[in-house]
Amino acid sequence: MALRLQNRLKSTGAPPLVYSNRTLKRGEALKAEGAIPVDDFRAVVESTDVIFTMISDDAVLNDLVEQALSLESIQGKLFMDTSTVHPSTCSAVAKVFQGKGAYFIASPVFGASPVAAAGKLIFAMAGPQDQISRVSPYIQGVMGRQIINMGADVQKSSLLKISGNIFVIGFQELIAEAQVFAEKTGLGTGRMEEFLGGMFGPVLESYSKRMTSGAYAPPLDTPPGFAISLASKDIRHALAIAEESGCQLPTLATALNRTTMAREYAGEWLDSSSVYGIARIEAGLPFWSEKSRQGN
Incomplete structure (x- = not known):
């Protein structure tokens, strides 16, 4: 997903992807294409206004949210999680970010690794509709073949x-x-x-x-x-x-x-x-x- 996004950014002359990972060396292919590695998630949030996360479980997502909230300001930033977490977790995260002037889209994806590599994932997206429009150009035809708009309630996509x-x-x-x-x-x-x-x-x-x-x-x-x-x-x-x-x-x-x-x-x-x-x-x-x- 990240590699396809970086390639699109590169082809359009946009600023490069900034990324981090629990095992940073797994991003070598991204780095080779011009993406910028940083040591931790806070640095990702500080350096960009649209942040994608893909994590293993609810506890990890909550930890990343806490890291983001520890920054001085996240006003206007859009956080989009593409993981599979419990609907109540999505709701709680959206509420916390809204209180800080930020936005949250819950967008789990359907498709295994080969589907992701081909840019054929299906994104089930829920959250503020203007923010879904904001991020859709990075999804449709880039990382995914279809967006299922689940409306404003982030629990629905989960x-x-x-x-x-x-x-x-x-x-x-x-x-x-x-x-x-x-x-x-x-x-x-x-x-x-x-x-x-x-x-x-x-x-x-x-x-x-x-x-x-x-x-x-x-x-x-x-x-x-x-x-x-x-x-x-x-x-x-x-x-x-x-x-x-x-x-x-x-x-x-x-x-x-x-x-x-x-x-x-x-x-x-x-x-x-x-x-x-x-x-x-x-x-x-x-x-x-x-x-x-x-x-x-």
């Missing part, structure tokens, strides 16, 4: 993202069970995957490939596509909201149980699709497949 993840995680859970079924019955995972692609398209086929290729438990030098810790956080948000709303998400409850068991069994360096490994154990198969890291 709810949409969490709802979307019900599908993502639910599909992964169902495919894991189907692929274990295919292996145990002798149908074969290859035939099942061919059917998934033909019947339901490339997205569900790609979820299956994360399991059959062994990417659910990738080598320790290869980052997971959707880290299991983030998936577990998103599942907990969905289950908590469902309970508050008086409804149930039994498929996600099963997925949470399996992600918890996977983390206990194989550690944190797992993809969200590692529910497949636990489904395998429950069917009398090993957690690791021939193509996962322990099978190589």
